[in-house]
Amino acid sequence: MTQKFTSNVVVGLEIHTQLNTNTKLFCGCATSGSEEPNTRTCEVCLGMPGAKPVLNKKAVEYALKLCVALDCSLAKDLVFSRKSYFYPDLAKNYQITQYEMPLGMNGKLKLSDGKEIGIQRIHMEEDPASLVHPSGTHESKYVLVDYNRSGNPLCEIVTKPELSSAEEARDFMKQLTRVLNYLGVFDIDTCIIKADANVSIKESGYTRVEIKNITGFKEIERALFYEIERQKKMVEDGKEIKIETHAWNADKGVTQLLRSKESEDDYGYIIDPNLVNIEITDEMIKSARSDMPELPEEKAARYVHEFDIDKGDAIVICTDLKLASLFEKVIDEIEPVVAAKWFRKELLRVMNYNDIDSDALTINEIHIIDLLKLLVDKKISDRVGQKILEKIVVKPQMPTELVEKEGLEKVSDSGELEKHCKEAIEKNKNVVEEYKSGKVEALNFLVGQVMRATRGKADAKEVKQLLIKIVK
Numbered sequence: 417m418t419q420k421f422t423s424n425v426v427v428g429l430e431i432h433t434q435l436n437t438n439t440k441l442f443c444g445c446a447t448s449g450s451e452e453p454n455t456r457t458c459e460v461c462l463g464m465p466g467a468k469p470v471l472n473k474k475a476v477e478y479a480l481k482l483c484v485a486l487d488c489s490l491a492k493d494l495v496f497s498r499k500s501y502f503y504p505d506l507a508k509n510y511q512i513t514q515y516e517m518p519l520g521m522n523g524k525l526k527l528s529d530g531k532e533i534g535i536q537r538i539h540m541e542e543d544p545a546s547l548v549h550p551s552g553t554h555e556s557k558y559v560l561v562d563y564n565r566s567g568n569p570l571c572e573i574v575t576k577p578e579l580s581s582a583e584e585a586r587d588f589m590k591q592l593t594r595v596l597n598y599l600g601v602f603d604i605d606t607c608i609i610k611a612d613a614n615v616s617i618k619e620s621g622y623t624r625v626e627i628k629n630i631t632g633f634k635e636i637e638r639a640l641f642y643e644i645e646r647q648k649k650m651v652e653d654g655k656e657i658k659i660e661t662h663a664w665n666a667d668k669g670v671t672q673l674l675r676s677k678e679s680e681d682d683y684g685y686i687i688d689p690n691l692v693n694i695e696i697t698d699e700m701i702k703s704a705r706s707d708m709p710e711l712p713e714e715k716a717a718r719y720v721h722e723f724d725i726d727k728g729d730a731i732v733i734c735t736d737l738k739l740a741s742l743f744e745k746v747i748d749e750i751e752p753v754v755a756a757k758w759f760r761k762e763l764l765r766v767m768n769y770n771d772i773d774s775d776a777l778t779i780n781e782i783h784i785i786d787l788l789k790l791l792v793d794k795k796i797s798d799r800v801g802q803k804i805l806e807k808i809v810v811k812p813q814m815p816t817e818l819v820e821k822e823g824l825e826k827v828s829d830s831g832e833l834e835k836h837c838k839e840a841i842e843k844n845k846n847v848v849e850e851y852k853s854g855k856v857e858a859l860n861f862l863v864g865q866v867m868r869a870t871r872g873k874a875d876a877k878e879v880k881q882l883l884i885k886i887v888k
C-alpha cells in the first residue's frame with residue numbers, strides 16, 4: 417500500500433461497540449441478566465448442528481441509525497459473511513460478520529477541535545464468547561469459556577488512518593461514545609466498547625503495528641503513547657519494526673507481541689448461506705433519519721444561536737445528554753447565560769469533586785432553579801451560592817430553606833457591612849498605609865478580611881467599593 421502521510425504519527429482505529437438490544441444478534445437469548453456462566457445460551461449461539469440464525473431487527477435499526485448519524489453511504493443490501501477461524505470463543509468455528517459489503521462506508525466524525533476524521537466502514541457482527549484465564553493470561557494452565565456474551569450484537573467502526581496522536585485517538589473515542597449515547601443505541605454502564613489501533617511512525621516508513629483490545633478513553637491514550645515511544649526507540653536503536661499484532665496489557669502498561677499479523681485473506685470469508693440478503697429499503701433509511709435525535713454538535717450550535725451562550729459552555733454542557741436536558745429545564749425560568757455559567761463552572765466542578773456523574777445526580781431542576789433565583793435576585797453572594805451547591809449535590813435540599821436555616825442571606829449595604837469594613841481598616845492600619853502609598857493589591861487583603869468576617873455572605877465587589885469609599 418502506498419499511502420502518503422503528512423503527520424509523523426499515523427493511527428487508525430477499529431472500534432467494537434455493543435448495541436443496546438435486549439436480545440442477541442441471531443437468537444432470542446438475553447444480552448444481560450444472569451451472570452452465571454453459560455446460562456444465556458441456546459443452540460444457535462452455541463453453534464449446534466442444524467441451528468439456524470434469525471436476524472434481530474432492532475440491531476439492524478440501531479446500526480442503520482449509527483451509519484446515518486456518521487454520514488455514511490449505505491449498502492443496498494444487508495449481507496452477512498462467515499469469518500472462519502478455530503478458537504474456543506466461537507462455537508461454530510466461524511463468526512458471522514460483514515466483509516464484502518459493510519452496511520456503511522465513507523462516513524465522518526469531528527473531533528472536539530473540529531478536525532474531521534474519515535470513517536472507512538461500519539459493519540455489524542456477533543460478539544465472540546469471553547475466555548476466562550483463572551490465574552492470568554500467561555500463567556493459567558487451562559482456560560474457561562463463557563458463552564453468555566457470544567452472539568451479542570456489535571458494530572465495528574473502522575476509521576481512516578487520519579488520527580495523528582494518542583490524544584486525538586482518545587478524543588475520537590469520546591466523540592463516538594457521545595454520539596452512540598445520544599442515539600440511544602449504547603448504554604455506557606452495561607455495553608462494552610473496545611478498540612484495536614493501527615499505529616505507525618514516519619521514522620520507520622509507516623510500518624503498521626496493531627494493538628488489540630484496548631478498553632476506555634484513558635487506556636487508548638496510554639496504550640498509544642506507549643507504543644509510539646516504543647517504535648521511536650526501536651528506530652533509534654537501529655532495530656526494524658515488523659508488521660505485528662500486539663496486545664495492550666493495562667496492568668503493566670505495556671504492549672506485548674501476540675502474533676505476526678495475519679491478513680484478511682487468511683480467514684476464508686464466504687457469504688453465510690443461512691441468512692438471506694435483506695434489502696435496505698428507502699423506508700428503513702427514512703425511519704432511521706426520522707428518529708434521529710439532535711446530535712451533540714447540532715445541539716451546542718443551537719444553544720449558541722438560540723440562547724446566545726458561550727460556545728465553550730455550550731459544548732461542555734452538550735457533551736452529556738442528561739446534563740443538557742437538565743439545563744433545558746432550568747432555562748425555562750432562568751436566563752440561559754447565567755444558567756450556562758453555573759452549569760459549566762460550578763455544577764460540573766462540584767460533580768467532579770464528588771465523583772458524581774449526571775446519571776447519579778440526585779438534585780433536579782427545581783433545586784437548581786431555586787438556587788439560581790437566589791443568586792439572580794442578589795439574595796445570596798456567589799460564594800454562598802457555591803457553598804450551597806456543594807451541599808445540595810451531596811444531599812438534595814431546597815436552597816431557600818438552607819439559606820433560612822443557616823442565615824446565609826447576603827450582608828448588604830446596610831450598616832452591618834460598613835461596620836465590618838471599618839473594623840478591618842482599624843485592625844490593619846499598615847495595610848491601609850500600603851494601599852494609600854500606591855500598592856493597589858493591598859486592598860484585596862482587606863476585602864478578604866471582610867469576606868471572612870461575614871462568612872462569605874457579602875458581595876466582594878460591593879465590599880471593595882465600600883472600602884475604597886471609607887479609606888478615602
Ligand SMILES: [Zn+2]
Pocket residue numbers: 440443444445456457458459460461462567
Ligand atoms: Zn442464543
